Structures are given as structure tokens and as C-alpha cells.
Amino acid sequence: MNVVAIARLTVREAFRRKVILGVVLLSLGFIALYAIGFHLFRDNYLSLEARRSVRTGAGPAPSYAVSASAMVLLGLYTVNFLTGIMTIFAAVGTVAGEIEAGTLDAIVPKPIGRWQIITGKYLGFALMLSTYIILMVCGVAITAHLVGHYGPPHLVHGTLLVILVSMILLSLTMLGSTLFSTMTNGVIVFMLYGVAVTGGLVEQLGTALNSDTMVKIGIGSSILLPSDSMWRLASYVVQPSLAISFIGPNPLGTTVPPSALAVHYSIVYCLMLVIGSVLVFQRRDL
């Protein structure tokens, strides 16, 4: 009950501070641009294809799915990236900021557990972020279907993985917010986020160049913060295998999907960090 009250408060704050309004407007803008882009891409592709078939006399090439899949991947990557940034910005000061402002002074003495404050906040953010991800993925998928006449495979599975990415970042940001000031937490979480993204790129390069060391660096970074590896798994499942082998190692996707173990690790990672946040906050003087 108290958890729900705190979760409600968290959601209400996002609405009241007009965070939601800003995000919705920008996201609508993104979907509109994406639809225009997809439309132009398809026109371009079809005219090229028409010229090619006139020149060679061959039938339509099977490669449309590959290109359309790349377009969907771009869309989903943008959703994943935007949500990642949003997660960090939304939660960076959720505990630290309230301690700094003193607003927790009236909340903590109530007959509630401190753990309920942390889990309530987590649930509030998780609910908003998951809803956002689901709506945005629907936006991308509907655009792909209506404008591009293409439907990516395993979209539900991919969406769940993008949600997992957001939950990983949320757990990390919450833990940081119980430990550090808002600014310090922001710097630390963004640096780690950067390490994860760069680590993922290094791993892709390593795969392309057959460099074991580079692949190991990538794996190391995904143990530190598994957000990027979960995104790459998401990208893997939402592409047809033809597209994956055609595109090969690339900045947005992967040819070597992280294992089920990596998914389990990520879930445990989230749990441990949330438990860590509770323990830290439980002991902290406010």
C-alpha cells in the first residue's frame, strides 16, 4: 500500500513537472520523422530496384527485408538510446535530490519502511519507462508495417529486452542516488553508460577483426554494466537471420548474441542493485 503511494507520487511528479508532456511531444516528433524517413527510403529502394530489374531483367531481389530490417533496427536503437538517457535523467536525483531538498524529512518518519520508499520509486519509474518503451516500439512497428510494408520478427521478445536495458540503468541510477549527490551520480552513471556503449563497439570491432582481446574488453564492460549487451541481444532477435548475416558485425547490432546466461545475469544484476539501494538507504543518516 505504501509502496503504491510512493509509486503514484513518482508518476505524479513526472506529470506535474511536465516531463511526460515534453517526452510525448518529442517522441511524436521522432515517430513523424521516422515515418517520413522510412517512406523516402522505400521510394528510393523501389526506384533503384526497378532500374536494376530493367537493366538485368531479373525479378525482385530478396534483399528488401534486409534493408527494411536495418531501418527498423535504427528505429529501435533510437528508442533504446532515448529510453536509456531518459532513465538516467529521470532517476538520477530521485533519492539524492530529495535528501538535498529535505523533502524526505517529512516522509521517512511516517509509519512506513525505508525499503518501501525505494521500491515505490523504482516501481513508479519502471511503470512509466516500460509504458513508454512499449508505446515507442509500437510506433516504430506500426510505421514499418504501414509505410514500409515490413514486420520484424520476435518483436515482443525484443521489447522485453529493451525494457530490461532500461531496468538495468534504472537500478544502477537508483543505487547511485542513494550513495552520491545528484551531480556526482549523474557523472558516474553516464561514464558507466559510456563504458558499456564503447565496450559494445569494441566487442563488435573485435569480432570483425578477429581480436580476442577486444572481444574480452567488450565482455568485461557488459559484466560491469550489461545494458549494451542486452540491447545487442534485442537487436539480434528482432532481425531475420538473413539480415544479420548480410550486415555482419556493426555498431548497432551483433552477429554473436549474448547467451541466456547473460539475460539471467542482467536480471540478477537489477535485483542486486535494488537490494543494494535499499540497504544503503536503510542505513543512511538523512
Next chain:
Amino acid sequence: MSGSVSQLPASAISATSSEPAIELRGLRKVFRNQVAVDNLTLSVDYGEVFGFLGPNGAGKTTSIKMLMGLVYPTSGQARLLGRKLGDRVARRQIGYLPELFRFHEWLTGSEFLDLHGRLYGMPAAERRKRIPDVLTLVDLTAYAHKKIGTYSKGMQQRIGLAQALINSPRLVFLDEPTSALDPLGRRDVRAILARLRGEGVTIFLNSHLLSEVELSSDRVAIIDHGRVAATGRVDDLLARDLRVEFRIGSLPAELLPELGKLVQVEQIAVGPRTVVTTRAAGEEAIAAVVDLFARHNVRVYGVMPERRSLEDVFVDVVAPTREAGR
């Protein structure tokens, strides 16, 4: 300023005569190397209004924060309403207005009170009934649907007070409840405190405004360097160590040693009337001196005790340790 201040909640912990409402024993808090509260021991009975005084940095707010579960004691024990710190049953019956009274300013006044009522575990029907009452009490009914962010400082402090009373508490901690209020607002808060006291609510009042405390409190503790430096009933503290002037006819020399046993004679000015300036330990000593004069047929024209305020007592208690610290 109307509306019920406090109905006893159904789950009220019964007041037992044996146990005080607040009991601190050897409470201590050390931040890194700095001792904020050092061996604080005091107790407050049910129904008392207790003034908690001390200079800046004496450890008042830290002490309250420990009792509110915001800061953990390094050592020592404390019981509120007969239960150990952090006990949820006790917390349900405690109200608290924090010193900084910073609240979620994007909530409206009534949403804010609803949230806090919810956190106290009050059912929706009870909240709906209680919120208008406390809004009336702090005179903010007209602003119930305005965001707290648009409130003045004084209004924010008043909505904070409403928050502290939403659950009809049996014990209230008010940390500088009038710091942002103008004289009228202060008078209103004093009236609220008087009503709460009338309803048997125990009040723990931390304030810089000594005249405020003098008017509202039954008993006070002056703390300094994290310890209780003086404690007692307000009247007793005010009557302690009084300077009294006696205007008399003339003082026979043989009376002087006996007078010296009753009070400390500081000065004797001989004129048309003799003025004897003394320091008395309490009011009883003054009466004894008058008796002495009467027995020896010394005419008494006037007895003028210095009017002391809590501020004088405070300065007497705190200043010596400040001087020593310099």
C-alpha cells in the same frame, strides 16, 4: 481557526502513568569526529508541552532527527509512547514538522495532506473528513487546491503543521514551527498549541523564540554541547537565582549575618531609604527575608524581584560555556 484538533485513533496506545511519552537515556550521536549529541537524557510526560532549547549547533535538530528515525543514534536508548524508536504503531500516532519544511511543491495543499494521510495508513473516508479540518485549523482552506510551490514561506510552514496533525497524533514534534511566520501567524500557532495541550496531546517544541517557549511550555530543557544543561518547570527556572531589591527603613548591623544566611547580599545603599540588593535562590528565600525584617521591626517599603525572562535564564546557562570555549 476551528475544527477538531485531535481525536484519539482507535489503535491508540493507552497512556500508562508509569511510563513517560518521551524517554531518552544517554542518547549520543557522533558524525565522523564531531559529537553532535552527547549523552542526552530526559523524559517528557503525557500531556506535557516540553520546550527544547539551546544555542545554534547545540544538537537540537539532530536530537529530533534521531527520534524521528532520520538519523541513527551512535549509542543510547530512546522510547516514544513506550515503544522503541522506529516502531510503526508509535509512528502512526506521532506528528512531525521538520525544521526545513520543504515539501513536494508540485502537489496542491490537499493532495499533499492526502499523501501524508495515506502514509499514516488512514482510510480514504477518514482522510476526506480530516483534511478539511486541518486545513481550517491552519487557515489554508482557500489555498487547498493551489500548488505548494506557489505558497509563501509562512503558508508552507502552516501546511507543514497541518501535515503533522493530519493523523490526530498523541505526540507532536515541532522543530522551529514559527520560524517563517509573522507575529500574527505566531499567535495563531500558539493558539493551536494551546488547543492541542487542552486535548491532552504531548508536544515537544524546539524553538529559538524563547518568549514563544516561555508562553507555551510547561517544562523546558536547555541543551548545550549536546547535553542537558538545565531542565525544569518554566516557573521554577524563572524563579531560580533571582536578584531582589529590598527597600527598607534602616538595617541594623547585627541583622546582616542572619540576612546573609538567607540570601546573598550584593550591595547596601544607605540613603533616606536603605536599598539592599540581594540574590535569592528562589521565591521562598524572599519570603524568609521579609519575615526576618518583620521580626526585627525593620520597615519594608518595597520588595522588587527582577523580572526574569527565559532568555535571561538561557543566557545564564549557556553563556559561561561559550566564554570557556573561547
